[in-house]
Amino acid sequence: MADFGKHVGVRILDLFFLRNGKDKREVRLTPMLVFIQKTFWKFLFNREADHLEQHAQEAKIYYIIERECLVNKFISVPKDKGTLNCASFVAGIVEGILCTSGFTCKVHALQGPRGTTYVIDFAQSVMDRESRLDAK
Amino acid sequence: MASSNYYFVIVGHADQVVYEVELGGSTGQTVPASDNRHLNQFIAHAALDLVDEAMWRNTTTYLKQVDKFNEWTVSAYVTAGGLRFLFLYEHLPRTGEDGLKNFLTEVYETYVKLLLNPFYVPDKPIRSGAFDKKVQTIARKCIL
Numbered sequence: 001m002a003d004f005g006k007h008v009g010v011r012i013l014d015l016f017f018l019r020n021g022k023d024k025r026e027v028r029l030t031p032m033l034v035f036i037q038k039t040f041w042k043f044l045f046n047r048e049a050d051h052l053e054q055h056a057q058e059a060k061i062y063y064i065i066e067r068e069c070l071v072n073k074f075i076s077v078p079k080d081k082g083t084l085n086c087a088s089f090v091a092g093i094v095e096g097i098l099c100t101s102g103f104t105c106k107v108h109a110l111q112g113p114r115g116t117t118y119v120i121d122f123a124q125s126v127m128d129r130e131s132r133l134d135a136k
Numbered sequence: 137m138a139s140s141n142y143y144f145v146i147v148g149h150a151d152q153v154v155y156e157v158e159l160g161g162s163t164g165q166t167v168p169a170s171d172n173r174h175l176n177q178f179i180a181h182a183a184l185d186l187v188d189e190a191m192w193r194n195t196t197t198y199l200k201q202v203d204k205f206n207e208w209t210v211s212a213y214v215t216a217g218g219l220r221f222l223f224l225y226e227h228l229p230r231t232g233e234d235g236l237k238n239f240l241t242e243v244y245e246t247y248v249k250l251l252l253n254p255f256y257v258p259d260k261p262i263r264s265g266a267f268d269k270k271v272q273t274i275a276r277k278c279i280l
Binding site: 015024100133 | 192218245254
């Protein structure tokens with residue numbers, strides 16, 4: 001499911017830039033995540049994602065939380081497929097967007113009490129580049 | 137001079153060549169000299185490092201002049217998807233910087249249309265004849 005999402009994700013970013021006539025890319029991590037949370041979510045679901053948080057101890061893990069995921073709205077999971085979560089499709093889209101713009105990462109979707117959580121785990125190279133750019 | 141005036145290359149995420157083309161200049165040469173191709177590729181690769189530096193500093197997609205090699209100038213266009221379009225020229229095209237920018241933007245549009253094809257794997261070399269023709273048409277319109 002996440003693979004399908006990744007397939008979409010790599011294409012949709014360029015398409016979005018083309019259709020909206022944007023010509024300013026995001027190069028830093030936090031603005032990129034905010035961009036995904038606000039602008040992109042609005043583009044996909046007509047709503048902004050509810051929260052964007054960073055893990056307390058590990059700087060390279062971020063969370064995007066949304067109360068009600070559009071994809072999961074009308075899906076009921078049978079008991080024998082207990083681990084299926086259709087939000088992985090959206091997780092794949094996010095992973096596709098981030099990886100193709102140079103922020104290599106892995107994204108997982110989890111169902112929690114606050115809603116659907118997307119756990120974004122960035123590669124060490126991304127964090128190294130961020131600290132290098134911070135230092136300049 | 138037998139060499140063509142402009143050389144355009146699309147470089148993928150792994151620094152591989154996704155697409156390259158030589159565009160004829162005002163001499164109307166239809167057969168580009170192949171001895172200059174190696175030089176063009178060399179210049180393009182050398183410029184990649186500078187483009188990489190610049191693309192992480194700058195949020196703009198169009199980077200005007202990143203490198204100069206003897207008389208060849210390199211301009212770059214970085215897409216949202218992290219792809220790099222490099223354009224080598226000796227003299228500015230007839231239509232100037234704006235024409236070059238238009239050319240790059242239109243090729244980007246054509247590229248995105250190609251990208252939307254589910255059978256096209258991103259970062260693979262582009263072999264489509266239609267894409268080639270499109271690029272030539274855009275070149276004729278914007279810079280030649």
